[in-house]
Amino acid sequence: MDKLLEIKDLQVTFKTYAATVQAVRGVNLTVNKRETLAIVGESGSGKSVTSKAIMGLIPNPPGKITGGEILFEGTDLTKLSERKMQKYRGNEISMIFQDPMTSLNPTMTIGKQIAEGLRKHQGLSKSEARKRAVQLLDLVGIPNPQVRVKQYPHEFSGGMRQRVVIAIALACNPKLLIADEPTTALDVTIQAQILDLMKDLQAKMDTAIILITHDLGVVANMAHRVAVMYGGKIVETGTVDEIFYRPKHPYTWGLLSSMPKLHTRQSELLAIPGTPPDLANPPKGCPFAARCPHAMKVCTEFMPDYSDVSDTQQVACWLQDERAPKVEPPETIGVGGRTR
Amino acid sequence: MTTQKNERQKYVEVNNLKKHFKVGRNAYLRAVDDVSFYIYKGETFGLVGESGCGKSTTGRTIIRLYDATAGEVLIDGVNVHAKKSRAELKDLNKKVQMIFQDPYASLNPRMTVKDIIAEGIDVHNIAKSKKERDERVYHLLETVGLNREHANRYPHEFSGGQRQRIGIARALAVDPEFIICDEPISALDVSIQAQVVNLLEKLQKERGLTYLFIAHDLSMVKHISDRVGVMYLGKMTEVAESDELYDNPLHPYTQALLSAIPVPDPDYERTRERIILEGDVPSPVNPPSGCRFRTRCPFATEVCAQVTPRWTEQRKDHWVACHLYDDEYKGNFNR
Ligand SMILES: Nc1ncnc2c1ncn2[C@@H]1O[C@H](COP(=O)(O)OP(=O)(O)OP(=O)(O)O)[C@@H](O)[C@H]1O
Numbered sequence: 273m274d275k276l277l278e279i280k281d282l283q284v285t286f287k288t289y290a291a292t293v294q295a296v297r298g299v300n301l302t303v304n305k306r307e308t309l310a311i312v313g314e315s316g317s318g319k320s321v322t323s324k325a326i327m328g329l330i331p332n333p334p335g336k337i338t339g340g341e342i343l344f345e346g347t348d349l350t351k352l353s354e355r356k357m358q359k360y361r362g363n364e365i366s367m368i369f370q371d372p373m374t375s376l377n378p379t380m381t382i383g384k385q386i387a388e389g390l391r392k393h394q395g396l397s398k399s400e401a402r403k404r405a406v407q408l409l410d411l412v413g414i415p416n417p418q419v420r421v422k423q424y425p426h427e428f429s430g431g432m433r434q435r436v437v438i439a440i441a442l443a444c445n446p447k448l449l450i451a452d453e454p455t456t457a458l459d460v461t462i463q464a465q466i467l468d469l470m471k472d473l474q475a476k477m478d479t480a481i482i483l484i485t486h487d488l489g490v491v492a493n494m495a496h497r498v499a500v501m502y503g504g505k506i507v508e509t510g511t512v513d514e515i516f517y518r519p520k521h522p523y524t525w526g527l528l529s530s531m532p533k534l535h536t537r538q539s540e541l542l543a544i545p546g547t548p549p550d551l552a553n554p555p556k557g558c559p560f561a562a563r564c565p566h567a568m569k570v571c572t573e574f575m576p577d578y579s580d581v582s583d584t585q586q587v588a589c590w591l592q593d594e595r596a597p598k599v600e601p602p603e604t605i606g607v608g609g610r611t612r
Numbered sequence: 613m614t615t616q617k618n619e620r621q622k623y624v625e626v627n628n629l630k631k632h633f634k635v636g637r638n639a640y641l642r643a644v645d646d647v648s649f650y651i652y653k654g655e656t657f658g659l660v661g662e663s664g665c666g667k668s669t670t671g672r673t674i675i676r677l678y679d680a681t682a683g684e685v686l687i688d689g690v691n692v693h694a695k696k697s698r699a700e701l702k703d704l705n706k707k708v709q710m711i712f713q714d715p716y717a718s719l720n721p722r723m724t725v726k727d728i729i730a731e732g733i734d735v736h737n738i739a740k741s742k743k744e745r746d747e748r749v750y751h752l753l754e755t756v757g758l759n760r761e762h763a764n765r766y767p768h769e770f771s772g773g774q775r776q777r778i779g780i781a782r783a784l785a786v787d788p789e790f791i792i793c794d795e796p797i798s799a800l801d802v803s804i805q806a807q808v809v810n811l812l813e814k815l816q817k818e819r820g821l822t823y824l825f826i827a828h829d830l831s832m833v834k835h836i837s838d839r840v841g842v843m844y845l846g847k848m849t850e851v852a853e854s855d856e857l858y859d860n861p862l863h864p865y866t867q868a869l870l871s872a873i874p875v876p877d878p879d880y881e882r883t884r885e886r887i888i889l890e891g892d893v894p895s896p897v898n899p900p901s902g903c904r905f906r907t908r909c910p911f912a913t914e915v916c917a918q919v920t921p922r923w924t925e926q927r928k929d930h931w932v933a934c935h936l937y938d939d940e941y942k943g944n945f946n947r
């Protein structure tokens with residue numbers, strides 16, 4: 273396996289008026305060339321902050337990378353000057369942001385916004401860039417691209433704006449594409465098109481993809497490997513099959529149990545009771561302990577180390593300790609609407 | 613059963629609603645083009661469809677964020693788009709709340725979370741003291757899965773999903789009767805989605821709330837909705853009770869939509885078959901004649917280009933606009 277990106281013990285904090293928020297607390301991740309790594313997990317667990325750190329886009333102040341390394345083809349991105357970082361951003365590494373409205377400039381036409389990166393990174397002339405912008409809009413399935421390039425973001429629906437954002441990200445054929453909820457705003461037929469498009473692009477250009485999504489159906493469809501985040505940490509990683517069919521962390525169990533099952537009627541969905549930890553005041557031990565049905569004394573006191581379940585699956589959970597009681601995953605993990 | 617249904621009160625009635633945006637000198641974008649449906653009191657009506665088909669515009673026009681181009685909307689018998697006194701408008705604003713699709717654009721960045729949530733409480737004088745106001749805000753924060761420590765922070769300090777929950781807390785703050793939920797949960801992780809959906813359902817049971825639930829996640833729409841409407845390019849194409857629609861989709865667009873739902877099962881995803889829709893989504897400025905779906909429909913014939921499909925009841929309470937099922941045109945589809 274060829275490592276493209278390796279994150280080691282990444283820590284990111286935000287100083288706010290009230291407190292210091294420890295958004296990312298020691299994240300380790302690898303992304304290999306040509307693979308899709310999905311990051312799933314609690315809302316607020318640090319998925320977007322991790323990806324913004326890779327892009328060098330943590331606003332400072334209030335944000336700061338307080339520790340760790342982000343190695344991209346061996347270069348530590350956290351050590352680069354802003355000028356050097358600009359060579360990577362939007363060119364080698366490209367990102368589709370979660371919020372399509374804020375990632376588009378409301379006062380600039382769609383065409384100009386797509387052309388901007390092409391002119392900057394690929395040195396295209398104005399008219400070449402304009403032509404390519406129309407092609408890219410067409411590629412992401414926007415009808416009437418010749419007309420649409422001249423319009424402004426507010427004239428597009430939520431889903432169409434997201435397709436524009438995708439067009440911008442694809443413009444320079446990046447080596448790593450970070451897609452933060454790229455299809456959340458899209459209907460399933462267009463979602464299917466966009467996912468196919470991303471897979472196509474990946475095959476053609478050997479792009480690696482970090483896919484952040486809450487839609488576990490999309491994960492099952494796209495990912496080779498999955499990382500599960502909770503409370504600023506990665507609690508479990510594994511191949512897509514390991515995470516869906518042989519998950520080990522109680523949070524992963526809870527996540528898989530919460531999905532509505534398409535083929536069975538449920539009176540109520542199974543939510544994980546309780547609220548996520550406040551990262552301004554993170555717990556000492558395992559961040560999930562307060563909500564975990566299997567929590568033991570040790571869990572609230574000490575953060576568990578990662579243990580190897582297989583060559584490809586790691587989990588940070590005290591249940592893996594040989595002294596812990598044997599706990600079976602709940603039957604409510606209904607994969608694909610079938611209960612296993 | 614049927615008599616009971618007939619007695620149910622229609623809380624929202626949308627009749628031949630149109631919303632056209634001017635986009636050029638003589639060009640109009642027909643975002644919503646002659647849409648009719650109703651929502652019973654205490655029911656959840658799910659609205660799904662292609663992105664850009666007019667779901668948000670329908671929601672926004674229902675609560676008069678946009679003026680209607682034509683047609684009418686009745687909420688609890690009140691004609692929303694008729695002239696209104698200030699008091700009537702205020703009353704409407706309290707009864708009807710909206711949870712917006714875009715949690716970034718819909719929260720004022722200069723206000724603290726507490727003040728954002730309490731805005732409605734203040735406008736409608738719901739709290740009797742500062743203490744009661746604070747308590748209400750804390751309670752709302754906890755209801756949506758945040759905690760009271762978050763009250764004094766600003767929106768930009770929150771993740772996407774956390775901001776969406778602030779929007780939900782704000783909508784709940786004034787005890788509304790009808791909530792338009794425009795993709796209220798798509799930014800949340802599945803566990804919090806489940807929490808929020810359970811919460812919306814609990815509030816509905818306790819307070820008899822009525823919901824219009826717009827979403828792309830069809831398994832969630834199926835779970836939460838009593839009835840579901842499917843839109844395509846500004847038109848309603850099919851309406852049925854939720855289980856019925858998922859078990860017996862009639863319109864070819866609905867069939868394609870349901871076949872595209874990603875299933876959280878890697879083995880299944882590796883081998884699944886989808887109905888792939890050919891062609892592009894046509895422009896709502898120049899929509900196709902006849903049936904708007906015909907340019908991408910695997911069954912389309914000439915009649916689909918010539919005649920706009922009628923709204924017909926094919927099974928009990930199951931309505932569809934498609935010539936395939938219309939006695940008068942069915943024959944055109946024989947080989
Ligand atoms: N500019 C900021 N100032 C202060 N805190 C921040 C800021 N940006 C993010 N945070 C905090 O960092 C944590 C991680 O946020 P992040 O956006 O990475 O979450 P996420 O996992 O992407 O969640 P979601 O699934 O909801 O998008 C959150 O607790 C959030 O409140």
Ligand SMILES: Nc1ncnc2c1ncn2[C@@H]1O[C@H](COP(=O)(O)OP(=O)(O)OP(=O)(O)O)[C@@H](O)[C@H]1O
Pocket residue numbers: 426427428429430431432457458459633635641642643661662663664665666667668669670713896
């Ligand atoms: N203010 C506006 N001015 C001009 N056109 C608009 C405006 N708002 C929406 N539109 C257009 O109206 C159509 C319907 O948009 P709408 O936002 O209602 O779609 P939607 O079904 O909610 O889509 P999505 O699922 O992507 O949110 C789109 O073609 C959009 O470009």
Ligand SMILES: [Mg+2]
Pocket residue numbers: 319320321370452771772773
């Ligand atoms: Mg995020």
Ligand SMILES: [Mg+2]
Pocket residue numbers: 429430667668669713794
């Ligand atoms: Mg919308």
